[in-house]
Structure formats: C-alpha cells, structure tokens
Amino acid sequence: MALHKVTASETERQRDFCRKVRELDTSYGLNSPRGSSYFIMTFGCQQNENDSERMSGLLQEMGYFEASGYEDADLIFLNTCSVRENADDRLFGHLGMMKNLKRDKPQLLVGICGCMMTQDVHVDKIKKSYPFVDMLFGPQDIYRLPEILWHRLTDSRRVYEIGSDDTLAEDIPIQRARKHRALVSIMFGCNNFCTYCIVPYTRGRERSREFDQVIRELKQLAIEGYKEVMLLGQNVNSYGQDLRKTRPDHPDFADLMEAAAQIPELRRIRFMTSHPKDISDKLIDVIGRYTNIEPHLHLPIQSGSNSILQKMNRHYTREQYLEIIRKAREARPGITFSTDLIVGFPGETEQDFEDTLDLMRQVRFSSAFTFIYSKRTGTPAAELDDQIDAAVIKERFKRLLDLQNEHSLASNLEIEGQLVEVLLEGRSDGDPEILSGRTADSRLVNLRVHDLSMIPERLLGDDGLLDGSRLEGSMAQVRITKAKTFSLEGELEQLET
C-alpha cells in the first residue's frame, strides 16, 4: 500500500463537507428537538477507541450529538476489530440487531468501519448478506467521513468506500470519551508480521506522526487539564523509524517520551504497545529518570519458548526479554510488568509451554492478558498443520491462568496497607457508593469514601452524593485495605482538589 499524507487542502475539503452536512441535516429526518444523533459501538483495542473519538469529533462538527444508546440514534457506526475471532462473531450478531432496528426506523443509517472493513472476505459478506448497511470504510478513510456521509445523505444509493492507501491524517477534530485519560495515537500500522497477527494486513505499514504535532497535542491536553495520557501505536518503540529514512535526526520514541515527560502538568504518561525487539537502552534510561512516566511496562512476551518465538516471527529470545526486564528493574526500582501470552500456538510442545511458565516465574508479571491461540485467516500461522488439540490447550490455559492469578495476587498483596496515589475514573459499576481508579502502575482500585465532607461540594452530585463524572480525573491518596487477584480495595484518605 502507498503512503498517503492527507494534505491541508484535503482536510479543508472535508471541512466543507462538514458544513454541507450540517446545513443539510436541518432538513433531514430528525427525531429529536436537539437534531440528529449518533452512536458508535467500538470493538477491540485502544487504537480503535481513539479512531471512534475522531469519528465522534467529526460527527459533532457536522451537527450530530451523541445518543445515550444505539436505540435512540439516527446514525449508528460499528467500529470493528479483526484481531480475535469472537470480535467477528460479535459484529455479525450486532448486524442482526441493526436489521430489526432499521425495519422499525427506516431513516436510520448504519455504517461499518474499522479493521474488518479492510478484508475482502468481510466486505463481500456484508454487501451480499446485509444489504441494508449504508456505509463501509476502513480505518484509513476516517478522515473522509464527512464526504462519505454527505454522499449517503444526498444519494439514494449505498456508499461503500474502502481506501487502499496507508493514510496519515492530522487535524481531525476529536471528542474524547474520557476525562481522566487522553488517548494519543503517535503512529499507525505495523511492519512486524508476527505470524499469528492480522494487524499488518488491516492497518498497513508503520507511519509516524510528526514529533511537533504530537507534542503540540500533548501540551494542549495539559492545558485542558488532562493529568494522564496514553501514547498509542502497534509498536511504539519503532516510532519515527519511517521518518528517519529521509530525516536521520528525527526524534525516536525515547526522545518523544522525554519531551512528553517535560510537560509538568502531565502527571502520568503511559504507552502501549511495546515490542521487546525494539525497546532501547535509551528508552529504559528515560523511564528511569522521569517519575511521571508510569512505573509499569506492558511488554508482550507471547511465549517463553525460543522455538515458538521464532515460529511467531518475534525476533527476540527469552534471554533477551529477561535482560530487558533486568535493566528496567535496575533503572526504575519498583517497576511492575504486564504482558500478553498466547497458549496453544501451532507446534507448542509441553516443554515449550513449561518454558512459558518458567519465564512467568522469573518475571512475576503483575498482570497478563492471556489468550488461547485463535487462527486468523490470511496469516501464515493459520496455514501451519501442527495445530494443537483443543483439550490440550484448555488444560494448559488453566495452568497458565492459575499461575498468573497467583502472581497477580502476590503482587497486589505487596501494597496492602500502603498509601497510594490513585487517579479517579468514576463510580464503580457494581456499587454507586464506591469509586474506582488506578494506581500509577495501572492497578485497579475500588475505594470507599467514609466521610463525604472530604469531597468539596462542587465535586458532589446535585443530590449531595458521590458523582463519578464530577470526580473523574481527580487525584486521591488512598489507603489500600485489601488485595484481591484483579483489583485492590481501599479507603479515601485525601482528595487533591
């Protein structure tokens, strides 16, 4: 795919379409005195969430407002993910529901976007079996949403737009979903071709945003009051590699992190995802020198067996991985680690699996995303003939989970009784009297507030009770009272106001 940098004149053209849709929409089938509404259902990773935030920004610029649920919306987008098989299943389940909605509300428009829309197999299926779908476009076409929507609103025919370029678009308006954390994509795509992964085929080759643009966005977020940012990319450690081909002194990821860490209002800088093969000593040094860079590293290992790592095309060994862990611990004492683990990759022997357990025992991850290998059509691993028996995978997966749960609990027990800084994310889903938030190293904390007078009146709800949305983004000192496997319990000691 060719790289396509969206020019200022193309961006201006899309702004014109925004204006046109806004004018058009006043006469379009409205069902609310506020105008037409949209709802975006997002599947998959944080990069998809960030894409949805940009779509939201564009839709609001076009005069739409966000509906509280898809049932109330005039326009629904499903932002798809193709990384896991069940994400596909979920999309097709939701499409059945959309069909019924459209029958009851013929003016409803349905759009499908995201990674799945870059795969012919899914696009063809939707065109053939779900003809009521109004718009299809991939992640690279998001900047063209105003144009796509304008065509759909003014033509009676369906609009299917699937771009084939690797686009890089700046200056798209954004409507952020969270007040406590801003997602900032620093690069798109991936060059790595891990043999189990579909991402390089759906999101294209790596392309980095300009350093100055990213820093400008981070400074603006600091002005807006964000205390936490998360820098996103499929492999953030290779940030700038593409730009250095023509500008050898373009900053790398360590430079970017250092510049971000020098924005004092940003109290927590997170990043995701790091590929072990590209993590540099320079980056580890920066992590060691700035306390506002999170004391946590999410570093996917996938397998502890060198032979499986080779089959996965990961380009590092377990020994190299353990060396990164050692250096990071030396540079930043107390740093915690999380990882991704795949069980049942084709050809995985009992010894390979034991190697994974052994590596877990050496690192003692504070948490892990654990996956059963799922075959993704179009990837080299799907063609391997030594696929592992489902019963064997199930038994291994249980052993792996048991070990990880033991490590997660032990890691949480280490901070029982301590006073920790928590960035509040809102009210806990399960109990309105409990707030939730995260520690600097990303552990989930559910906390009680025994004395409401600790919270200034303006941050309480109109009923004088806890209001998650008003408290979201506040920093709190919390005493950890109980460690559990997946979370911590605590009590508010002080709220920073």
Ligand code: SF4
């Ligand atoms: S680094 Fe590997 S696993 Fe991650 S997105 Fe790229 S190909 Fe997929």
